[in-house]
Amino acid sequence: MSAHAQPVPAPAEDGEGMRAAVLRAAGSIVVEERPVPRPGPDEVLVTVAFCGICGSDLHVYLHAADRAGAVLGHECTGVVREVGSQVRTVEVGDCVVVRPSYVCDECEFCAVGDFRLCPHHFTRTIGVGAPGGFADAVLVKDYMAIPLPDGMDLGAATWVEPLACAVHAVRRAGVGLGDHVTVYGAGPIGLMVLAAARRAGATELVAFERVEVRRDAARLLGASVHSIEDLAAGTVPAWLRERGADVSFECTGVQAAVDAAIATTRPGGTVLFEALYGSPQEIDLTSAIPRELALLCSIGSTSGEFQAAIDLIAGGAVDVNPFTTSVVGLDELDDAFRGLTQSTGLVKVLVTPGSPDDQEVAG
Numbered sequence: 595m596s597a598h599a600q601p602v603p604a605p606a607e608d609g610e611g612m613r614a615a616v617l618r619a620a621g622s623i624v625v626e627e628r629p630v631p632r633p634g635p636d637e638v639l640v641t642v643a644f645c646g647i648c649g650s651d652l653h654v655y656l657h658a659a660d661r662a663g664a665v666l667g668h669e670c671t672g673v674v675r676e677v678g679s680q681v682r683t684v685e686v687g688d689c690v691v692v693r694p695s696y697v698c699d700e701c702e703f704c705a706v707g708d709f710r711l712c713p714h715h716f717t718r719t720i721g722v723g724a725p726g727g728f729a730d731a732v733l734v735k736d737y738m739a740i741p742l743p744d745g746m747d748l749g750a751a752t753w754v755e756p757l758a759c760a761v762h763a764v765r766r767a768g769v770g771l772g773d774h775v776t777v778y779g780a781g782p783i784g785l786m787v788l789a790a791a792r793r794a795g796a797t798e799l800v801a802f803e804r805v806e807v808r809r810d811a812a813r814l815l816g817a818s819v820h821s822i823e824d825l826a827a828g829t830v831p832a833w834l835r836e837r838g839a840d841v842s843f844e845c846t847g848v849q850a851a852v853d854a855a856i857a858t859t860r861p862g863g864t865v866l867f868e869a870l871y872g873s874p875q876e877i878d879l880t881s882a883i884p885r886e887l888a889l890l891c892s893i894g895s896t897s898g899e900f901q902a903a904i905d906l907i908a909g910g911a912v913d914v915n916p917f918t919t920s921v922v923g924l925d926e927l928d929d930a931f932r933g934l935t936q937s938t939g940l941v942k943v944l945v946t947p948g949s950p951d952d953q954e955v956a957g
C-alpha cells in the first residue's frame with residue numbers, strides 16, 4: 595500500500611469511539627471500544643495503517659501481568675488525522691512513522707536529543723507508558739510523528755524502528771569494510787543487523803538460527819546459516835572455526851548464544867548484546883579478558899539513525915518486504931501473539947486495524 599493511495603481521514607468528532615487491543619492479563623488481549631483521543635496543542639492524532647509486533651511486545655504479553663489495561667505496539671505507521679494548534683512539522687493527510695519515545699525535559703540525555711538513554715525511556719514510550727499502536731488511532735507528540743518520503747510503503751515503514759536499532763548497533767560495534775560478522779538469532783532485529791552490517795561493508799555473514807523461515811530470511815541477506823551445534827561439530831565456515839568473527843551480535847537473549855558469541859569472536863574483536871534478557875546471564879570473563887574482547891550493549895537509536903533507516907528502506911538499500919510474514923486485523927492480535935510465542939515460523943507480523951484482506955503489504 596503506497597503513501598499516495600492513503601485517503602485523508604476526516605477529523606475526529608467529540609464522543610467518537612475507536613477500537614483498541616487491550617492487554618487484559620498476561621497472555622490475553624481483548625479488543626475494546628475507547629474514545630478517540632483528541633490532540634493537545636503539541637500533539638498529533640495518527641490513523642494507524644500498520645503496527646508491527648515487536649519482541650518487546652511479546653515480552654510484555656507473556657510476563658507483565660502488572661501492565662493490564664495497556665494498549666501495546668510501538669512500531670507503527672499511519673496517516674495524520676488531526677494536529678494540535680502549535681504543530682508545524684506535519685499536516686493532516688501526511689504519512690508518518692512514529693518514533694515511539696517521549697522527551698522527559700528533566701534529564702541530561704533528553705536535553706541533547708538522545709532520549710534512548712533517558713532514565714524514563716522505557717516508561718515513557720508509546721505502547722509502554724502511553725497507549726500504543728494496536729488501535730484505530732494513536733496520539734503522539736509532534737516530534738514523534740516523522741514524515742515519510744512520498745510513496746513510501748506504510749507496511750515497509752514499520753521496519754524503520756527495528757532497522758534504526760540495528761543501524762545503531764552496527765555503528766556502535768564499528769563494523770567496517772571487509773569485516774567478518776556473526777549474528778546470533780535471525781528474528782527481526784537479527785535480520786536488520788545482518789542487512790545493516792552488509793551495508794556497512796561486512797563481507798562475510800554467518801547467522802545462527804533454528805526456525806526455518808528465519809533461516810531462509812537470513813539467507814536472502816547473504817548470510818550462511820547455521821545452528822549453535824554446528825560450532826562443536828566443526829561444520830561452520832573455516833574463518834569462523836580458525837580465527838573467529840571481527841564482530842558478533844547476540845540477538846537471542848539465551849545463555850547458550852551469549853557463550854557462543856564470546857567464544858567465536860576473534861582476539862581484539864567485539865561482542866555486541868542487543869537482546870532483551872528475561873533473567874541475568876553469565877559472561878565468561880576468563881574467556882573474554884585474555885582475548886581483550888570489547889563487550890558492548892546497544893539500546894534504541896538516535897534521531898539521525900532513525901532517519902537513516904527511513905532512507906535505507908525508501909531508497910531500496912534494504913528490502914524489508916520479504917520479512918513481513920503475515921498481516922492480521924486487530925481481532926486476530928491475540929492469536930498472532932500466541933503464534934509468535936510458539937515460534938510457528940513467523941518473522942514479523944503486522945497488525946492493521948482495517949481489514950487485512952484490503953491491504954497489500956509488499957508494494
Ligand SMILES: [Zn+2]
Binds near residue numbers: 648650668669755756
Ligand atoms: Zn520494537
Ligand SMILES: [Zn+2]
Binds near residue numbers: 700703714
Ligand atoms: Zn529524559
